[in-house]
Amino acid sequence: MHDLNFISMRGVSKSYRHAGKLNPVISQVDFQVGVGETCAIIGPSGAGKSTLLNIVGLLDVADAGEYLFMGRSVANAQNDELAAIRKMQIGFVFQNFNLIPRLTVIENVALPLRYRGMDRAHSLEHAMCMLQRVGMAQRAGYKPADLSGGQKQRVAIARALVGEPSLILADEPTGSLDNQTASEILELLLSIQKEKNVTLLIVTHDQGIARLMQRQVVVRGGVVVELNA
Amino acid sequence: MSFLTRLITPAVTQVVEDAIDSFRTMGKRSVLALLGIVIGSGSIVAVINVGHNTSQEAAKIFQGMGVDTLFAKLNDEQRFKDSFLGMDAANIRGLDLQHLMVAPVSEVSGKAGFNRLYIDVRIVGTEPALIEVLKLSISRGRFLHEFDRDDNVVVLGHTVATSLSSNGLGIQVGEWLKINNYLFKVVGILQPAMESMLSPVLTNHSLFMPLQGLARVDSGAAITDVIMRVGPAQKIELVVPQVMERLSAAFKTRTVEIVVAQQMIDAMSRQNKTFHYLLIALGIITLVGGGVAVMNVMYMNVSERRIEIGLRMAIGARRQDIRNLFLVEALALSTLGAVLGAGVGIALAWLYAVISGWAFELAMLSIPLGVSSTLLVGVFFGLKPAIAASRLTPVEALRDY
Ligand SMILES: Nc1ncnc2c1ncn2[C@@H]1O[C@H](COP(=O)(O)OP(=O)(O)O)[C@@H](O)[C@H]1O
Numbered sequence: 001m002h003d004l005n006f007i008s009m010r011g012v013s014k015s016y017r018h019a020g021k022l023n024p025v026i027s028q029v030d031f032q033v034g035v036g037e038t039c040a041i042i043g044p045s046g047a048g049k050s051t052l053l054n055i056v057g058l059l060d061v062a063d064a065g066e067y068l069f070m071g072r073s074v075a076n077a078q079n080d081e082l083a084a085i086r087k088m089q090i091g092f093v094f095q096n097f098n099l100i101p102r103l104t105v106i107e108n109v110a111l112p113l114r115y116r117g118m119d120r121a122h123s124l125e126h127a128m129c130m131l132q133r134v135g136m137a138q139r140a141g142y143k144p145a146d147l148s149g150g151q152k153q154r155v156a157i158a159r160a161l162v163g164e165p166s167l168i169l170a171d172e173p174t175g176s177l178d179n180q181t182a183s184e185i186l187e188l189l190l191s192i193q194k195e196k197n198v199t200l201l202i203v204t205h206d207q208g209i210a211r212l213m214q215r216q217v218v219v220r221g222g223v224v225v226e227l228n229a
Numbered sequence: 230m231s232f233l234t235r236l237i238t239p240a241v242t243q244v245v246e247d248a249i250d251s252f253r254t255m256g257k258r259s260v261l262a263l264l265g266i267v268i269g270s271g272s273i274v275a276v277i278n279v280g281h282n283t284s285q286e287a288a289k290i291f292q293g294m295g296v297d298t299l300f301a302k303l304n305d306e307q308r309f310k311d312s313f314l315g316m317d318a319a320n321i322r323g324l325d326l327q328h329l330m331v332a333p334v335s336e337v338s339g340k341a342g343f344n345r346l347y348i349d350v351r352i353v354g355t356e357p358a359l360i361e362v363l364k365l366s367i368s369r370g371r372f373l374h375e376f377d378r379d380d381n382v383v384v385l386g387h388t389v390a391t392s393l394s395s396n397g398l399g400i401q402v403g404e405w406l407k408i409n410n411y412l413f414k415v416v417g418i419l420q421p422a423m424e425s426m427l428s429p430v431l432t433n434h435s436l437f438m439p440l441q442g443l444a445r446v447d448s449g450a451a452i453t454d455v456i457m458r459v460g461p462a463q464k465i466e467l468v469v470p471q472v473m474e475r476l477s478a479a480f481k482t483r484t485v486e487i488v489v490a491q492q493m494i495d496a497m498s499r500q501n502k503t504f505h506y507l508l509i510a511l512g513i514i515t516l517v518g519g520g521v522a523v524m525n526v527m528y529m530n531v532s533e534r535r536i537e538i539g540l541r542m543a544i545g546a547r548r549q550d551i552r553n554l555f556l557v558e559a560l561a562l563s564t565l566g567a568v569l570g571a572g573v574g575i576a577l578a579w580l581y582a583v584i585s586g587w588a589f590e591l592a593m594l595s596i597p598l599g600v601s602s603t604l605l606v607g608v609f610f611g612l613k614p615a616i617a618a619s620r621l622t623p624v625e626a627l628r629d630y
């Protein structure tokens with residue numbers, strides 16, 4: 001169905017050192033996602049879902065195994081190269097929104113463009129378009145503290161998408177929201193995903209949300225297992 | 230992987246805007262750090278300015294006597310027992326010090342009476358050249374002349390003239406003054422003169438007469454001082470040895486001591502300098518204290534904004550971008566401190582000048598010196614927290630504990 005794997009992991013392992021002891025979190029993981037695919041990552045708390053997503057998003061590096069991002073190995077990439085890939089290709093959505101409290105809504109959204117070297121005026125213009133898309137244009141000048149949870153996540157989605165990344169990684173994006181708001185946010189994410197044909201990985205506890213994705217994988221006992229309908 | 234890793238740097242304006250943004254909200258903690266910086270940088274600027282104005286003032290004091298003036302004292306163990314004025318004066322005239330203006334001085338105290346008013350005065354026997362040598366200005370009449378040599382004439386210092394006028398009858402040129410039972414004709418009155426610390430003559434409190442006149446008033450008088458002035462093109466240091474040699478030869482029974490205004494000015498400014506260095510050292514210590522405060526504020530700032538650091542890393546900030554973010558903030562803090570400090574320092578120095586009754590003059594170097602040392606301190610102490618921030622991994626930074 002997909003002629004190119006957007007990401008491809010083989011035998012990926014990651015351990016964390018805790019109290020002098022190595023605790024394996026994921027081991028020998030094989031995991032592929034195609035271009036434009038949507039995939040839910042589910043599993044019990046502490047199973048390693050976030051760890052997997054962080055490795056996918058190049059925020060963390062695997063201890064062992066092979067990881068191809070857009071067909072290229074990132075095993076030996078330098079910090080700056082990883083940062084550049086994140087900057088150009090990946091948008092993150094977090095459970096806690098992670099908006100910068102000092103900045104206004106529109107400045108938060110414009111920030112990724114600023115790191116791409118875009119001037120302030122143009123970045124704000126683009127940010128405004130994105131805020132319109134997520135229905136937050138009216139709140140452009142607000143500070144994050146003056147928004148509800150759902151509104152914050154809309155802004156965060158705008159920030160993740162403003163740079164037109166090819167991959168969206170969302171770690172429990174509705175974990176802090178009520179059901180009604182959660183489904184609105186998910187609807188928004190999916191509609192933008194379809195529109196731009198971006199690849200979407202979403203970590204969630206919510207079976208209903210997981211079912212909205214084309215694929216569902218379970219992280220359990222350190223490995224990733226495909227759930228087939 | 231060039232298509233993935235186009236290394237695009239964030240806009241420079243973004244770096245600065247970020248700093249100002251966070252600076253706006255750093256709050257009370259940064260006020261404390263700022264205070265340290267302001268006090269430190271302010272005291273450096275103040276010290277430099279106070280120092281500058283002190284030496285300006287000192288220079289003014291000495292300017293009265295001129296840096297081109299030489300004071301030679303002729304000391305005599307025998308209390309001038311074997312000296313008498315006429316011989317001394319002839320000795321000095323025979324010195325053959327061309328290109329120098331030379332005025333011998335013999336000074337005694339005495340009483341001057343006018344209109345039944347008697348006051349204590351210093352009676353100075355000298356030669357006409359003294360007006361040039363001490364740059365005296367005449368208010369009325371004239372100074373001594375060569376042709377006065379055998380006449381009983383006198384020129385009054387300003388305070389003497391004022392005191393003698395205090396019973397209502399203002400003393401005038403042409404009146405007669407009684408000095409030790411001799412009558413002297415007043416031929417001139419001097420303008421108020423700036424008294425110099427080095428000169429043996431207290432101009433305002435003295436009256437001036439020819440050496441022969443003084444010999445009449447006090448037969449025991451001897452020449453105690455010789456005041457000399459070099460021409461504008463001459464170096465005073467080069468003249469001193471010659472003067473020393475000639476005077477010692479001419480006055481074999483005396484010890485000659487030469488004081489040059491420039492030496493005193495140098496000694497004084499050397500003393501001033503040590504004092505300034507001490508104060509500048511104090512300023513630097515305060516500034517370093519401010520720097521440590523900046524470092525603490527920045528560390529707190531970094532730990533408070535850990536998630537923000539992670540977020541910025543997630544959206545593509547490189548380590549150096551994070552480092553610069555905090556470094557520029559530390560710099561913004563120190564720049565503000567430096568600017569306020571310069572203002573405070575100048576204000577303090579100005580106040581000091583006003584209280585001392587001086588005219589304030591800004592020391593041009595104080596501002597670049599104060600500002601640059603402050604910025605240096607800011608960078609130095611801001612660097613460690615900034616590097617600590619940049620060394621966080623994205624996962625560490627983003628983790629919610
Ligand atoms: N930086 C870390 N240091 C030590 N242990 C960690 C770290 N990150 C995650 N872990 C551990 O790894 C395990 C998996 O964590 P995580 O991937 O966050 O789980 P999930 O997202 O599925 O709840 C947990 O036991 C967690 O305590």
Ligand SMILES: [Mg+2]
Nearest residue numbers: 049050051171
């Ligand atoms: Mg998690």
